[in-house]
Amino acid sequence: MKCSVATKMFSEYIDDELAPEQKEIVDLHLRECETCRNELAELLAVHGIFTSAERFPAPYGFSTRVIASLTERKRSVWSSFFVRPVFLRAIEVAFALIIVIIGLISGNLLTARKPPFLTSAEVRLSFALDVFEAAPSGSIGGIYVSMTGVENER
Numbered sequence: 001m002k003c004s005v006a007t008k009m010f011s012e013y014i015d016d017e018l019a020p021e022q023k024e025i026v027d028l029h030l031r032e033c034e035t036c037r038n039e040l041a042e043l044l045a046v047h048g049i050f051t052s053a054e055r056f057p058a059p060y061g062f063s064t065r066v067i068a069s070l071t072e073r074k075r076s077v078w079s080s081f082f083v084r085p086v087f088l089r090a091i092e093v094a095f096a097l098i099i100v101i102i103g104l105i106s107g108n109l110l111t112a113r114k115p116p117f118l119t120s121a122e123v124r125l126s127f128a129l130d131v132f133e134a135a136p137s138g139s140i141g142g143i144y145v146s147m148t149g150v151e152n153e154r
């Protein structure tokens with residue numbers, strides 16, 4: 001027997017719905033084939049979960065309540081989609097996040113343009129004027145300076 005044929009019969013095997021000859025054939029294959037044994041074991045485990053779940057019946061009115069809440073939800077989804085508090089809250093959160101992100105980005109841009117740490121020498125340099133620059137030697141100012149002997153202040 002092929003594995004594919006055996007696995008097709010597993011659900012009936014578990015439910016004990018196979019004819020005795022078929023069951024015997026599956027049993028024979030299972031004795032030889034470890035792969036199918038493992039697969040059957042898995043199916044039995046799942047089956048066991050379901051059968052054990054069936055042993056605990058739902059509390060009285062449970063299914064009725066579930067169905068009622070489902071149909072109620074289905075009705076209210078479309079009628080209150082745009083006034084739903086969750087929906088509004090989501091928009092508010094999104095806007096708040098956008099504002100915070102914009103603030104962070106613009107703040108970064110502003111501080112990025114400023115040199116972060118200026119030394120006092122650099123500040124003085126940025127305000128320095130060229131008024132007291134040494135007069136070029138060929139200029140009138142340079143001649144005057146050389147005639148009067150006034151030293152350039154630097």
Ligand SMILES: [Zn+2]
Binds near residue numbers: 004
């Ligand atoms: Zn097999």
